[in-house]
Amino acid sequence: MIEVRNLTHIYSEGLPHESVALDDVSFRIEDGSFTGIIGHTGSGKSTLLQHLNGLLKPTSGTIVIDGTDITDSHTRMLDIRKKVGLVFQYPEYQLFEETVAKDVAFGPANLGLGQEEIEERVRQSISLVGLDYEAIKDTSPFELSGGQKRRVAIAGVLAMKPEVLVLDEPTAGLNPKAHYDILDMVQEIHERENNITIFVSHNMNDIARMSDRVLVIDKGHLAMNGTPQEVFSREEELKAMGLALPDATEIVSQLRKEGMNLPADCLTVEQAAGAILTALGR
């Protein structure tokens, strides 16, 4: 379980250009949860993610993961990195080794694991991201396609066996098929490892379809925290923050405004179709 209490982060505190990136943010994420985070660019999402694995230290507040206070200065950095794996936007740009296997081994090697354990983890995580270990292990990561590179980069984080996997816009810049492939992969890893998965996306369809919990960050505040149904039925507030609804929710909302009797919490095209059929009496 992740417990974030009164997290505040101020950049350049005390200087003329200080700015509050996070202001008294508190929430809990239960074990096994798939949590989506949405918010405008510059809302403080990235700052929040970087706190979750100790890359940034809060100005005040605490983050407790499974009983360990990761904001405590006595907690070892490596223990935090072991608990929380963070996949940045465009993670393929961090690849640097000669071969895929070596690159994926970078994380576990930093954890100080034995050679056998490292090899085992590399093998596991490469197949976890849907790549063929034997076929790919000795290839240069720079010869792979864009989608494959991204998978290798994600494998590099998975190889650290984090209890919490955090992904910042894992599908940025991918075309429709690659987009769904990566999301399916994330879903599958979540189900198989039963970890806590947190993902940030600007794509409301993905957030609505995949998350069991949605956090909305606006100007450094936690503006909403609820199920996707709860969050996306608050249309006016979301739009005031410059956020959109999932496509299906938007269409249903327009139909409701025209007087059609439909529920406000349709999130996917399938749900919308079902509700419309019912309303039309079929």
Add this chain to the structure above:
Amino acid sequence: MPSSLHSGDDDTTKKMIRDITLGQYYLGNSVIHKLDPRVKIMAALLYIVALFVVKEFTGFIAAVVFLEMVIIISKVPRRYIWRGLKPVLIIIAFTLAVNLFMIKGEVLWQFGILHITREGVRTAAFMGIRLVLLIIGSSMLTLTTRPIGLTDGIEALLSPFKKIGLPAHELAMMMTIALRFIPTLLEETDKIIKAQQARGADFESGNIFRRAKALVPILVPLFISAFRIAQELAMAMEARCYGGNVKRTRMNAMKFARRDLIAVVIFCVFLALIVLQRVLL
């Protein structure tokens, strides 16, 4: 990230980059801002030379008064100037220490093998003043001149040497691009460092050899990024007809105006004072 890519959600880097004022332009509308960049570049160069001509403390009076005048007219806030000075404080401190302790002469204070002499104090103070004036003087040039003006100015000043094969325009273009992409590459570096830290990389412990090795995961992705930027930028410049078969023009063509003439006269007075004090004192 891609470069830069990247959608820039991260404020730390932007803040960090904004803090680098040395070589950063301060938007203003003063006479100093409006001066012909060629005049400002030459003045800055000669000002630095003048600082080395000075041999007595009294010689710095003219240098300080002149610089103070430029700062007041330019309306650049002092905290910007101070921020430009901050990153080089260590270098100044080191120079001071070296001079303070190494120069032989009349001993004022001794502790073990360390001793401070009258001559050491004098030289250290002299060097300190010279360095501070030098840095503030040159940052007044960059604070009041747009990067593009700076490169245009350098190009114009170097163009007489084109005849002997000096690629003045190419050099100036390289500088323009460097100025433009330094922040982008810093941002990029920050992202890569964070991504590798998230994979457990440790850049802070171990001996020098280990630390140097720890840089590989940063440098390789950074070089790849830099190459990609170079490639894409070259393509974009070509698409905008760079290198075409007509003569390039400039939007802000440099013009030597009346105010430039006045500035040159005032600067010559300053130079004359420096030379006079050197000759007379």
Add this chain to the structure above:
Amino acid sequence: MAFIKVENLIFDYIKTDEGGAPVATRAIEGVSFVVEKGSFTAVIGQNGSGKSTLAKNLNGLLIPTTGKVWIDGLDTSVQENVWNVRQKVAMVFQNPDNQIVSAIVEDDVAFGPENLGIDPAEIRERVDRALDGVEMGDYKDKAPHLLSGGQKQRIAIAGAVAMEPECIVFDEPTAMLDPRGRREVLAIARDLNRKGMTVVFITHFMEEAACADHVIVMDGGRIRMEGTPHEIFRREDELKALNLDVPAPVKLASLLRKEGVALPEDILTEEELVCALLEVRAG
């Protein structure tokens, strides 16, 4: 009238292998099409389908291996035409950062016109007009690295507009932007088109392609489909087979149709779907 005419275009990238011998990789495999003057043409296709290579063939950044590309009657493979072609067809690229040359916004916008040797006073006018056109006039003295991705992309568009081209080719300009940036860039492209600019817009966002008046679908270096958005997006299964998608209203309409709701075949936008459903309800 055809502004761009592409005829049997084949393009090979040449690389050298380890032994130093040249190896050709075919990126475009015999493509022919026409872009009408004043039209808004979208090109969609998955990564590696050849759409980006195609874009670079449209202004002489790449020259066809075989086949021809004519821009307003000029053959791009004739060396003397290249600068003319690039002035007529400007480009906006994917990465907002890597196409801005200067550390000051207005100086960057001036870069193209300066290369064309335009008179300084006229460059000043063009730059101001172009920046106002993308609503970035207030930012002309700013440093590009302090702007958002969407704003940088608007600067890049202003830089293209200032060259006064007749056509702008957008090479996945929205791929790296957040939703707001994407909306802004698409709105500007449509606005330019309304004012007479010919637009070629390469994207992998289907909703963006739906705004075009002509859509070209590429895969494996070939054109697989071509037509109006209404014609293209009703072929959902074919698009899926090419690893593409259809906009949500199309998806929803086809689900409803399968359940026997009598909806017209050519629904594309939210408004069209909403209107059609209201008609169905009214009987």
